[in-house]
Amino acid sequence: MSDLGAMRVRRIVIHGALTLLALSAFVYLTWSLRALIVPLVVGVLLAYAVTPLVYRMQRWGLPHGVAVSLIFVVFAAGLGLVGSQIQAVWPDHETRLELRVRALYKVNQRYQALLGLDESQTKGNTLYDRLGDDLDRFMWKVREDLWLNPKEQEAFLEARAGRAGIRHVSDQVYDYYLADAALQEKAKKRASQLTGADSAVPGVRSTSVLGHFLSRLAEIISLWIVMPITFLFFLVDQGQIRKALLAMVPNRYFEPTLNVLADLNETVGSYLRGVILECSLVGITYMVLLWVVGVTPEWAIIIGLFAGIINIIPYAGSVLGLSLGLLYALLAEQVHPLLPFVNVGNLWLWILAVAVVARILDDIVFQPMVLGSALELHPLVVALGIVGASLLFGLSGAIFAVPTIALAEVFFKSSMRQLRAYSII
Amino acid sequence: MSIRIDRERIRGLLTARVREGNEKPSISGLLYHAPPLRGGNPTSQSTIEFLAGFRPLQDLEKKELSLLASLMHERNFGDGETIFDQGNPSGALYVIRSGCVELSRKIAGKDVTIATLAPNELFGELALLLEEMPRRISAKSRGPSVLLAFSRPDLATLMVRSPFVSMKLFRALARVVALRFTMLMEEIEGSSQE
Numbered sequence: 001m002s003d004l005g006a007m008r009v010r011r012i013v014i015h016g017a018l019t020l021l022a023l024s025a026f027v028y029l030t031w032s033l034r035a036l037i038v039p040l041v042v043g044v045l046l047a048y049a050v051t052p053l054v055y056r057m058q059r060w061g062l063p064h065g066v067a068v069s070l071i072f073v074v075f076a077a078g079l080g081l082v083g084s085q086i087q088a089v090w091p092d093h094e095t096r097l098e099l100r101v102r103a104l105y106k107v108n109q110r111y112q113a114l115l116g117l118d119e120s121q122t123k124g125n126t127l128y129d130r131l132g133d134d135l136d137r138f139m140w141k142v143r144e145d146l147w148l149n150p151k152e153q154e155a156f157l158e159a160r161a162g163r164a165g166i167r168h169v170s171d172q173v174y175d176y177y178l179a180d181a182a183l184q185e186k187a188k189k190r191a192s193q194l195t196g197a198d199s200a201v202p203g204v205r206s207t208s209v210l211g212h213f214l215s216r217l218a219e220i221i222s223l224w225i226v227m228p229i230t231f232l233f234f235l236v237d238q239g240q241i242r243k244a245l246l247a248m249v250p251n252r253y254f255e256p257t258l259n260v261l262a263d264l265n266e267t268v269g270s271y272l273r274g275v276i277l278e279c280s281l282v283g284i285t286y287m288v289l290l291w292v293v294g295v296t297p298e299w300a301i302i303i304g305l306f307a308g309i310i311n312i313i314p315y316a317g318s319v320l321g322l323s324l325g326l327l328y329a330l331l332a333e334q335v336h337p338l339l340p341f342v343n344v345g346n347l348w349l350w351i352l353a354v355a356v357v358a359r360i361l362d363d364i365v366f367q368p369m370v371l372g373s374a375l376e377l378h379p380l381v382v383a384l385g386i387v388g389a390s391l392l393f394g395l396s397g398a399i400f401a402v403p404t405i406a407l408a409e410v411f412f413k414s415s416m417r418q419l420r421a422y423s424i425i
Numbered sequence: 426m427s428i429r430i431d432r433e434r435i436r437g438l439l440t441a442r443v444r445e446g447n448e449k450p451s452i453s454g455l456l457y458h459a460p461p462l463r464g465g466n467p468t469s470q471s472t473i474e475f476l477a478g479f480r481p482l483q484d485l486e487k488k489e490l491s492l493l494a495s496l497m498h499e500r501n502f503g504d505g506e507t508i509f510d511q512g513n514p515s516g517a518l519y520v521i522r523s524g525c526v527e528l529s530r531k532i533a534g535k536d537v538t539i540a541t542l543a544p545n546e547l548f549g550e551l552a553l554l555l556e557e558m559p560r561r562i563s564a565k566s567r568g569p570s571v572l573l574a575f576s577r578p579d580l581a582t583l584m585v586r587s588p589f590v591s592m593k594l595f596r597a598l599a600r601v602v603a604l605r606f607t608m609l610m611e612e613i614e615g616s617s618q619e
Contacts, residue, residue, distance in 0.1 A: 254498070255513070262578035423512075
């Protein structure tokens with residue numbers, strides 16, 4: 001073999017080995033840091049969505065640095081405001097216990113009313129005669145989750161006794177507690193009849209579920225620190241990242257790559273701006289309508305906020321908005337609706353109406369208006385994509401399923417078109 | 426709008442260019458030559474400094490050139506490497522920073538060289554003006570060359586980021602196209618007189 005040939009082989013081997021090494025390192029790092037992917041992607045997408053605003057501010061004569069700083073300050077202030085709003089209504093430990101006592105009382109009350117149960121909790125209407133055993137089994141599970149374990153009961157009673165002369169638990173909630181406790185005894189007997197000897201110890205599961213939830217929350221918050229950092233990093237970038245990536249593309253593929261990137265850019269841009277606008281509109285619809293039917297403004301804002309954000313996953317906004325609304329209707333002691341015919345008893349019906357109206361508005365007005373032709377995917381593809389991706393990657397899969405499918409479609413079509421146009425294939 | 430034509434100057438520019446390139450003068454070949462420009466050693470300059478010395482962009486201020494430079498891509502081509510082929514979609518214009526570029530056109534199945542461009546010249550500018558027009562010529566690097574590419578998507582970004590700079594760029598492009606058109610008219614006039 002000539003020297004030149006040997007050199008070529010050496011070059012191929014070294015290049016191949018280095019590429020393989022870099023690829024394995026990339027796969028390993030991506031897999032180990034996969035929890036960071038969602039906050040990272042959200043940061044990038046947010047930066048992407050507000051970049052046109054930076055350009056607009058630059059056109060007004062503001063230097064890039066000032067525009068970025070301003071946007072970041074507004075972004076941080078917005079996050080802070082939302083955080084403080086949530087923190088303000090987020091119940092502390094004692095309030096959470098109270099809420100559970102109230103929830104259990106209301107659930108029991110509605111259950112009894114629905115099935116026409118008597119004092120002994122063993123005789124009811126026809127529905128109870130037919131499905132009583134199954135319903136009771138289900139209700140026992142619900143009660144088990146809601147009812148306080150002995151430690152929590154102790155904490156609740158301590159709060160009731162009060163500190164420094166101030167009672168932290170109202171008489172009404174204490175009455176609920178007593179009613180819950182009495183009913184829980186009866187339910188326990190009934191449950192042991194239904195499930196055999198001893199059923200689970202009430203309350204144990206609920207604590208672990210709550211503890212788990214809190215530790216998850218802390219985990220999520222620490223992971224999401226990455227998001228604003230990525231956001232700022234990509235906001236500061238003025239196309240250098242794209243340029244550096246394009247510099248690696250061989251000359252033959254340079255122009256086709258530019259065109260494919262432009263197509264992807266347009267898809268991501270219009271999808272992102274569309275989705276942000278759509279989610280905001282859905283959120284605002286929930287906020288306004290819930291307030292109109294009598295939900296207190298702070299809870300209307302919070303439910304609207306969550307329903308709007310989760311609406312990134314098609315239909316999930318409706319499910320969450322409705323669930324949170326119904327939960328509110330269950331716990332509400334009184335309502336102050338703008339509509340005269342809404343009361344505590346029929347609030348759940350009005351919440352249902354709100355969810356239906358929001359859904360219809362989203363389908364008929366918001367989506368066609370803001371998404372337009374940005375996303376022409378068959379509903380079946382959307383549904384299968386979301387289910388499949390959520391099975392594989394959980395919540396992040398469900399959130400990113402639709403844009404990923406849309407992007408993959410554009411990437412494939414555009415690449416094929418460009419490669420053919422440039423006679424590469 | 427009337428364009429004043431300095432016939433002597435254009436004729437001088439054209440013949441000087443043809444002499445340098447040792448090429449047979451041809452109308453289509455002359456069309457691809459922008460007016461010769463003087464500059465230092467292009468490879469030792471930053472892109473902004475290079476663009477500052479690039480005559481079609483003489484109206485742009487340093488800040489505006491820096492924005493334009495941030496959107497341009499520096500591409501290195503080897504000897505004989507294709508920059509684009511005739512019939513390809515047209516995606517970008519190129520400015521030669523260093524090296525030479527040979528432009529050719531398939532005529533009756535044969536590649537005919539129509540011009541060889543030197544540093545400080547630009548080609549492929551129709552890519553920014555006519556979206557659906559395929560390339561009418563092929564471009565190859567003669568010897569190693571460094572080109573600055575500016576694509577349609579880059580132009581779209583420039584239009585969003587600074588309509589004012591893009592207006593200046595359009596004016597520069599219009600000037601290049603107008604000059605080429607004038608040269609063509611001159612050449613047709615000259616050959617009909619002969």
